[in-house]
Amino acid sequence: MPSICFYFQVHQPYRVGKYTFFDIGSRHDYEDVEKDKSITRKVAQKCYLPANNLILKLINKYKGWFKVSYSISGTALDQFNEYAPEVIDSFKRLSDTGCVEFMNETYYHSLAFLFSKPEFTQQVNLHKRRIKELFGQTPRVFRNTELIYNNELGAMAESMGYKAVLAEGADHVLGWRSPNFVYQPAGCYKTKLLLRNYRLSDDIAFRFSNRHWDKYPLSADKFVQWVKQINGSGEVINLFMDYETFGEHQWEDTGIFNFMENLPEKLTQIPEFNFVTPSEEAELYDPVAQLDVPSFVSWADVERDLTAWMGNNMQLEALERVYSLERKVKRTRSPELLDTWRKLQTGDHFYYMCTKWFSDGDVHKYFNPYTSPYDAYINYMNVLSDFTDVLDANIPARRENHERQQYRSISI
Amino acid sequence: MKVLMFGWEFPPHISGGLGTACYGLTQGLSKKGVDITFVIPRLTDRTTRSHVRLIDYTDALREYAVQGTTTKWLKRLKVMAVESLLAPYVTEETYLEMVKKISSTGKKTTKIAEKSDVFDLSNDYGPNIFESVSRYASIAGVIASQESFDVIHVHDWMTIPAGMEAKYVSGKPLVVHVHALEFDRSGMHVNQRIYDIERAGMESADHVITVSHYTKARIIEYYGIPAGKISVVHNAVSRQESFNKYHVKKSPLRKYVLFLGRITFQKGPDYFVEAAKLVLEKARNTHFIMAGSGDMMPRLIERVSELRMGSNFHFVGFLRGEDVERAFAMSDVYVMPSVSEPFGISALEGAVYDTPVIVSRQSGVTEVLNHSLKVDFWDIRELANKILGVLSYGGIHDEITSNAKKDLRNITWEMAGSKILDVYTNLI
Incomplete structure (x- = not known):
């Protein structure tokens, strides 16, 4: 009697527009508003609205049996609000069914946990309030950006009072163990650890329309057979994936919507089978063991580590630079500058600078608006240079010039 | 496998990338066991215009290579220079005489020998270059009748007439290797005669090699050569590691x-x-x-x-x-x-x-x-x-x-x- 837990990630970053060295000091608008608007509207039409309709239909059809969960980044929510408010309404309708759980993450889909705990906490709380305000539920489960996780994050989740935290069921973390049980973060006694079954999740999210895949085409029947095989050797199957899988990564004509529509029906064949949300899963199942995860894991690339965002010196320099501005930003007491700074923390900006071209490289290229990671880096650093100057101009005058000079070494 | 190759320059006498590329390519081929006879016109100012001679140039080349890297591959490479080829005053009569003298078989006379104005060599671009190209071609016919080889391989338009001539004389397949097109050198102000030579060469070639997909696409577009006849072979660079012998201390200020x-x-x-x-x-x-x-x-x-x-x-x-x-x-x-x-x-x-x-x-x-x-x-x-x-x-x-x-x-x-x-x- 395994349970399936569906969790869909919904995220859209604010895109940084073309910003050259010559723009530094002359304009301070970094966002590509037109692009944000057009992408948000496009993905709303192709994915969010039709997928939400389908989920709503399934929930109504199965009267409380079918359940899903979401984590929606704050940057996505804000852009829906601005460019596609009907998406927010449709999520509200889903929330009203009582069969949908919303999880908590960093508002700006950032890597703040790795660089500043105070900033991390603020973004998490900001997101929690926003979810409460929009959907009337207080999130009880936490998932960090890109499922970045280690023992410390598990402990933090417990100290913040979450029932559960999510992570990648990576081989190098699990060893011989199965992801199909509930675990507990090392050293915790309350919070549970829910691990993504990456094989089954990626069968849907990545391989669904891959004609070179030996299991192609994937039908609901076939998938249910695989689920049945787990019966007895596991209690839960955590299917965690980007929501954009539906209609955006896998286009409608691949049959992804039909697959999803047929899946619950086929799963009714399995006796005592049910759907759960993450917090239900944490309540229903006892942890089989504590899991020691000393170094960071994530759900990205084949490495399942941090190298998609922190794998080279350009990424590290950019991250260190943006987080080094925290004190300055907060001293300005300007909500606008704080917001701009936080938008610049969104993980996507650093993902674009990744130079791992081969094997994973094609995935990176697909998601990359820049023609090369070097272009992404130069553009981002130009923006940071200007933003640093803007901050300096906005804090009560003191000897800040000295710091600025360090970064602009060639313009002496 | 024996190849008769016609080039325009070869180290140490180079003016640009073509010589470097020819050096690298012949090096790569030699390592695969290909024997190459490489013919170049020597661009000298010497006034010995009266006759054309074929000179074994391998010794000078070996000197060059010693300064570079390994020399083993050189054994498979024979470089010939056609000295004083650029001499513009060889008449049709003296040329025919010369051909008779050089060609031991004497069976074939070359196309150029029969009809000297294959390319209209009058004025404009500077007639010397066309004349040189043309005379190079006629010499190519002589060489082709002397040497034994399986394939003819030429590099860029200056050597195309030579390759066509060698093919005509020997009946061996011709490979035209395009390192640069007239369209690259001159933008839209192309020299029509050079374009014609390029086009004729690629049309008569049995296969065309380009140094990039970029160039292949331009050849298809501007010259109407079918894609199936063109292969892309990217160039390379000889030394993979810098020795850092010029350990220049870089100033952060400059x-x-x-x-x-x-x-x-x-x-x-x-x-x-x-x-x-x-x-x-x-x-x-x-x-x-x-x-x-x-x-x-x-x-x-x-x-x-x-x-x-x-x-x-x-x-x-x-x-x-x-x-x-x-x-x-x-x-x-x-x-x-x-x-x-x-x-x-x-x-x-x-x-x-x-x-x-x-x-x-x-x-x-x-x-x-x-x-x-x-x-x-x-x-x-x-x-x-x-x-x-x-x-x-x-x-x-x-x-x-x-x-x-x-x-x-x-x-x-x-x-x-x-x-x-x-x-x-x-x-x-």
Whole structure:
């Protein structure tokens, strides 16, 4: 009697527009508003609205049996609000069914946990309030950006009072163990650890329309057979994936919507089978063991580590630079500058600078608006240079010039 | 496998990338066991015009190679120079006489010998070059009747008539290797006669090799050659590791930006000058080095003075050997803003010397050198933005150079050699 837990990630970053060295000091608008608007509207039409309709239909059809969960980044929510408010309404309708759980993450889909705990906490709380305000539920489960996780994050989740935290069921973390049980973060006694079954999740999210895949085409029947095989050797199957899988990564004509529509029906064949949300899963199942995860894991690339965002010196320099501005930003007491700074923390900006071209490289290229990671880096650093100057101009005058000079070494 | 190859230049006497490429390609082929007879016209000023002689030039070449790397492959390579070929005063009669004298078989007379004006060689472009090309072709016929070989391989338009002639005489398959097109050198102001030679050569060739997909596409578009007849063989670079012998201590205060190439329309030196002006507005301690010579140089010197940036912009002339290495080693970024570059080996050299490279998107080398910065040659502002980015932000230099080194591992002359060998094998 395994349970399936569906969790869909919904995220859209604010895109940084073309910003050259010559723009530094002359304009301070970094966002590509037109692009944000057009992408948000496009993905709303192709994915969010039709997928939400389908989920709503399934929930109504199965009267409380079918359940899903979401984590929606704050940057996505804000852009829906601005460019596609009907998406927010449709999520509200889903929330009203009582069969949908919303999880908590960093508002700006950032890597703040790795660089500043105070900033991390603020973004998490900001997101929690926003979810409460929009959907009337207080999130009880936490998932960090890109499922970045280690023992410390598990402990933090417990100290913040979450029932559960999510992570990648990576081989190098699990060893011989199965992801199909509930675990507990090392050293915790309350919070549970829910691990993504990456094989089954990626069968849907990545391989669904891959004609070179030996299991192609994937039908609901076939998938249910695989689920049945787990019966007895596991209690839960955590299917965690980007929501954009539906209609955006896998286009409608691949049959992804039909697959999803047929899946619950086929799963009714399995006796005592049910759907759960993450917090239900944490309540229903006892942890089989504590899991020691000393170094960071994530759900990205084949490495399942941090190298998609922190794998080279350009990424590290950019991250260190943006987080080094925290004190300055907060001293300005300007909500606008704080917001701009936080938008610049969104993980996507650093993902674009990744130079791992081969094997994973094609995935990176697909998601990359820049023609090369070097272009992404130069553009981002130009923006940071200007933003640093803007901050300096906005804090009560003191000897800040000295710091600025360090970064602009060639313009002496 | 024996190949009769016709080139225009060969180290040590080179004026650009063609000689370097021919050296590398023959090296790669020799290592695959291919025997090559390489014929070049020697561009000398000597006044011995009366006769054409075939001279074994291998000794001089061996000297050159000793300075370079290994010499084992040289044993398979025989270089012949057709001395005084450029002499414009050989008449049809003396030429026929000469052919009789040289050709032991005497069975065939060449096409050119029968009809001297295969190409209309009158005025305009400078008749000498066409005459030279034509005479080179006639000599090619003689050589083709003397040598034994399986394939004829020619490099660029100057050698195309030679290849056609050799094919006519011997009946062996002809491979035309395109390193540059008239469209690359002259933009839209093409010399019709050169275009005609290129087109005729590629049409009569049994196979065409280009140095990039970029050039292949242009050949299909402008010359109407079917795609199936064209293979792409990317160039490479000889030395993979820099020896760091010019361990130039780079100053954080003074940055060098390098242009290295012929100062001609094709190489886009004027875009480099204009970008320099923009860079200097933001970073006054940047220095620009323009290495090379060419017909645009006087105009650019004037432009640099007009922009009042003479103290930061240095014309250093045509560099050779170690000076080239030193120039790369001391520079913080190498810029190749070519208007149309079939390949661009010097971008790979930049990578060898750990110098980040900015190349125009209109360059074939971008197909193999992933880890470089790319700009449209006309986008001066973006070029300046990228130069400033590389000079200002520390993270990029090591990342781009170490990744470019990885690119280089997959770009070797041996690989080029084996691809060419495949082409040969399919022809015989």
